[in-house]
Amino acid sequence: MKEKEVIQGFSNNLNARNRKGVIWHIIFQASTLVGIVALIALMLNIVNSAFGYVAYEARVDPDTFTVDGVPLEEQNKEQLLTLLQSELSRGAYNKLNNEEPFEERSRENVFQLIVERIIRPKVVAVWDLWPSLTQVDEIRATVAQDFPTAELDFVSWLTYDFVTRPQTSEALTAGVRTAILGSLWTIFFTILLAFPVGVGAAIYLEEYASDNWFNRIIQTNINNLAGVPSIVYGILGLAIFVRTLEPLTSGEIFGLVDPTTANGRTVLSAGLTLGLLVLPIIIINAQEAIRAVPRSLRNASFGVGATKWQTVWSHVLPNAMPGILTGTILAVSRAIGETAPLVVVGASTAISFDPESPFSKFTTLPIQIYQWTARPQAEFQSLAAASILVLLVLLLSLNASAVLLRNRFSRRF
Amino acid sequence: MTTNNNPEPTYVIETQDLEIYYGTFKAVTDVNMKVEQNKITAIIGPSGCGKSTLLRAFNRMNELYAGTSIKGKITFNGQDIYAKEVDPVEVRYRIGMVFQKPNPFPKSIYENIAWTARIHGYKGNMDELVENSLQQAALWDEVKDKLHQSGLSLSGGQQQRLCIARAISIKPEVILMDEPASALDPIATLKIEELMQELKKNYTIVIVTHNMQQAARASDYTAMMMLSGEGERSGTMIEFNETKTIFTRPADKRTEDYVTGRFG
Amino acid sequence: MAELTDKKTSTISLRRKPRWGESIIQGLLFLSGFLSIFITIGIVYELGKEALLFFQMPEVDLLSTITSTEWKPHVNKFGIWPLLTSTLLTSTIAMSIAIPLGMSVAIYLSEYASPKVRNTLKPVLEVLAGIPTIVYGYFALTFMTPLLRQIFGNDTVQIYNTASAGLVMGILILPLITSMTEDSLSAVPRSLREAAYGMGATKLEVAVQIVVPAALSGIAAAIIVGISRAIGETMIVAVAAGAGPNFTLNPFIGAETITGHIVRISGGDLSYDSIDYNSIFALGLFLFLVTLTLNIISQAIVRRFREVYE
Numbered sequence: 001m002k003e004k005e006v007i008q009g010f011s012n013n014l015n016a017r018n019r020k021g022v023i024w025h026i027i028f029q030a031s032t033l034v035g036i037v038a039l040i041a042l043m044l045n046i047v048n049s050a051f052g053y054v055a056y057e058a059r060v061d062p063d064t065f066t067v068d069g070v071p072l073e074e075q076n077k078e079q080l081l082t083l084l085q086s087e088l089s090r091g092a093y094n095k096l097n098n099e100e101p102f103e104e105r106s107r108e109n110v111f112q113l114i115v116e117r118i119i120r121p122k123v124v125a126v127w128d129l130w131p132s133l134t135q136v137d138e139i140r141a142t143v144a145q146d147f148p149t150a151e152l153d154f155v156s157w158l159t160y161d162f163v164t165r166p167q168t169s170e171a172l173t174a175g176v177r178t179a180i181l182g183s184l185w186t187i188f189f190t191i192l193l194a195f196p197v198g199v200g201a202a203i204y205l206e207e208y209a210s211d212n213w214f215n216r217i218i219q220t221n222i223n224n225l226a227g228v229p230s231i232v233y234g235i236l237g238l239a240i241f242v243r244t245l246e247p248l249t250s251g252e253i254f255g256l257v258d259p260t261t262a263n264g265r266t267v268l269s270a271g272l273t274l275g276l277l278v279l280p281i282i283i284i285n286a287q288e289a290i291r292a293v294p295r296s297l298r299n300a301s302f303g304v305g306a307t308k309w310q311t312v313w314s315h316v317l318p319n320a321m322p323g324i325l326t327g328t329i330l331a332v333s334r335a336i337g338e339t340a341p342l343v344v345v346g347a348s349t350a351i352s353f354d355p356e357s358p359f360s361k362f363t364t365l366p367i368q369i370y371q372w373t374a375r376p377q378a379e380f381q382s383l384a385a386a387s388i389l390v391l392l393v394l395l396l397s398l399n400a401s402a403v404l405l406r407n408r409f410s411r412r413f
Numbered sequence: 414m415t416t417n418n419n420p421e422p423t424y425v426i427e428t429q430d431l432e433i434y435y436g437t438f439k440a441v442t443d444v445n446m447k448v449e450q451n452k453i454t455a456i457i458g459p460s461g462c463g464k465s466t467l468l469r470a471f472n473r474m475n476e477l478y479a480g481t482s483i484k485g486k487i488t489f490n491g492q493d494i495y496a497k498e499v500d501p502v503e504v505r506y507r508i509g510m511v512f513q514k515p516n517p518f519p520k521s522i523y524e525n526i527a528w529t530a531r532i533h534g535y536k537g538n539m540d541e542l543v544e545n546s547l548q549q550a551a552l553w554d555e556v557k558d559k560l561h562q563s564g565l566s567l568s569g570g571q572q573q574r575l576c577i578a579r580a581i582s583i584k585p586e587v588i589l590m591d592e593p594a595s596a597l598d599p600i601a602t603l604k605i606e607e608l609m610q611e612l613k614k615n616y617t618i619v620i621v622t623h624n625m626q627q628a629a630r631a632s633d634y635t636a637m638m639m640l641s642g643e644g645e646r647s648g649t650m651i652e653f654n655e656t657k658t659i660f661t662r663p664a665d666k667r668t669e670d671y672v673t674g675r676f677g
Numbered sequence: 678m679a680e681l682t683d684k685k686t687s688t689i690s691l692r693r694k695p696r697w698g699e700s701i702i703q704g705l706l707f708l709s710g711f712l713s714i715f716i717t718i719g720i721v722y723e724l725g726k727e728a729l730l731f732f733q734m735p736e737v738d739l740l741s742t743i744t745s746t747e748w749k750p751h752v753n754k755f756g757i758w759p760l761l762t763s764t765l766l767t768s769t770i771a772m773s774i775a776i777p778l779g780m781s782v783a784i785y786l787s788e789y790a791s792p793k794v795r796n797t798l799k800p801v802l803e804v805l806a807g808i809p810t811i812v813y814g815y816f817a818l819t820f821m822t823p824l825l826r827q828i829f830g831n832d833t834v835q836i837y838n839t840a841s842a843g844l845v846m847g848i849l850i851l852p853l854i855t856s857m858t859e860d861s862l863s864a865v866p867r868s869l870r871e872a873a874y875g876m877g878a879t880k881l882e883v884a885v886q887i888v889v890p891a892a893l894s895g896i897a898a899a900i901i902v903g904i905s906r907a908i909g910e911t912m913i914v915a916v917a918a919g920a921g922p923n924f925t926l927n928p929f930i931g932a933e934t935i936t937g938h939i940v941r942i943s944g945g946d947l948s949y950d951s952i953d954y955n956s957i958f959a960l961g962l963f964l965f966l967v968t969l970t971l972n973i974i975s976q977a978i979v980r981r982f983r984e985v986y987e
Contacts (some may be wrong), residue, residue, distance in 0.1 A: 010583065013534035014503055021881040028789060030782030032798065035855075038848045039805050042812070045820040183897050200709030208703055209710070222713045227902065227972035228965060229909025230934050232720060234943075235961040239723035242947060276716055283713065309699050323797070337809025340911035340936070344943040344957070359826045366912075373815045375914055381819055399807060477874060479792070516868040519891050528886065529876045579876065676703030 049385035053131040056121040077107040126378040156387035170380035177366035187270025198282030226280040234341030237273030251359030265346030268358040278331040285327020289320040322409035331403040339366040431485040455628035463648025471582035472508035473501040509585035515572035517564030550578035570601025590620040748922040759922035763932035768907035770843025779854030787862035788884040793923030806852035814916030817845035837919030837931035861895020905971035911936035
């Protein structure tokens, strides 16, 4: 381009400006990359811990159970049952039989029981996935030298058994069933409280409330509550549900006190606490969904002489429902991942009983992750990683269903 | 195409068989025109016929919308402004623009001009430049006591003159004006038109307007655009001539219908 | 049909009829809305009540709480400073990561990225924002801490340290700052960008010198909400920052934040009426008031911003 005459001190600085533009473009792009890298590192770090080699030693040498030269692994179901009966106390044996009769159990199941209850392997060393893939020979050498009696196996800490077994203190046989059931029980009460109240409040604010100072306070208050740290809700739950309402939340007034629970630190208290926590989120999301229903629809309904509630119930709510449900699912996934308030409300540190009523003691998936993460041994970090994967799969499927819901119904108007 | 009494007119912007696309949709087709130096060229026509699109192509503003492209050629002082090596920033430095809706930056009146000059590396006396620009835009007397108030605090007409001051502060060769008075009241409109007559001594002006009286009053040349063909929704230039010819002896029947108000 | 004829022959009454069902429903809906007020009252009342009990205890006096640099409940020392400094330390580290990165990503998404890139990256941010904080805590302890120890040496960096917690908290807050900033950047009217481009500004000049200043109040609100989030964040510090109050500004040694302290104290079976029980209410009230103030400021800023552009 023809040079523009330099008038009154304008300098032709375009090259420098463009250079600066390119540099900052790279900086902005690199920042975005940092965010993506952080997400990838987070995921890889979890996967890295959830799989890998484990060296374990048996507390009781399986060779001592060799019968007539037949090693334990090759014995048939009858031989294994005899062994189980002789090594366990009668009470323990009968309890297992009550859970599932031995006649109906497979040989593999009985063998598994012998490993868990009699041989009781103990983890002596754990390797992450990356060294397990790249340094197999070194790992074998280390194990041969330091733990000559140990077995070395490549394991996935996340297995079907891991999801279905109850919590135990043994890393190799621990599971998250107790925690998953605890999470589900808790969330049930969360939804029971937050969904009807949240939608009700949203309907009130959008359809009924006139624009006066009191309703504006309610609205402002809801916005502020959404920003209150979750741990504060935990403290509130401790004061109200656990302490003040103890007769109710412990089941005392229903005569249903769980023998293991002497106070209000129950599934019910936890669920209600999380209910208060997600209530503002559900209200705000539901308000948005209700606001998106066009005015003309309401006018059509009023125009044929419907009352306010008839209009809301038959026209506004059905059309806003996909949006309300999407918002609720997102709020629920927030609740499922919450840890801090439940610690304060009083999640149990170690329980292996499945929750059976609203008045049971509880633990949840995030609580389980917290407790395993806080333990110094590497095998518990691996258990934490495996439970994180379970939690993330749960959350991801919830979010996916919310997205599906949104996409399916988003073209209504 | 142009009849001109000047023996050697200088043309600043020329187009050759210009077509402008939004994606695959051809918005403007077959435009050939020449913009003469230190004259006011008006582009008129019914709404939706591609006037603004054409104007924005002159300083490559249309590129800010994804998927726009052109065929044909636009030259500025003989040079193809869509050539590969040309920087659109440089084009817009030389060919300034005033928009339909006044859009001062949310900065002070002073900063609106100073920022513009500063990014182009202006090293001279800033106070002087601001005063000169505001004076050329006939705004100085009204704002000289409140230079550090927000540009948004001015009235619509004042805001638009601030935008003109901002545009001329960096001494472009051409100023493109996209219906600059359409959002203003008649008195503010009149001021802008008077200002244009003043500005054309130093600048070349291309103005898009839907107001035929304005084109007739203020411009030297007029380009008449219209949607062409049956069903085809593409704007084209049906006539380009001196303004007085367009308004008194139009060659095209459609132009005559439009300027006499019989259109549509 | 019969009904319609009846209606016509009988005298039509337009008088208002009581609709009891409607009134009851409206009452229930109002109660639902009012419950949120009750939550706030509950927080203030319960936390205030126990906090008052805390300060009435013979072992505690308000002055030494504000001035003392030791928080040792077992010897009745309740100076808030060690908890406060570590809270400020983790929050400062987090914000020094989250503000520049969050703004850069927001500018990139809003001003540079093509719609296709934007539509791919926004879900990534949503995924980051949806990951539970305990997972970030795990990440801090098992990834960031070893990384820091590798870089700065095992002698300098303790296993539990505020730097690791703060950095990961920065990653946690990044999506929040990004999405709020991006919202306010895209709310800047197109005409303003055009004005700047029309004057021959480059993309960077438009983005940084025109669009960002125009969205400044929205960005300020985002930053304040981010700070409030950082101060209230619990699980990352509970897992990675260390157990035990420590009056220090060294980011490489362990120190307990307000939230971390509450979690550790309430982890066991806390007996009511103990001084520990009361102390977490006092700390909780403090946390509530600080974050509430920050949120109110942020909302006030956003409201002013809306007045300018709508």
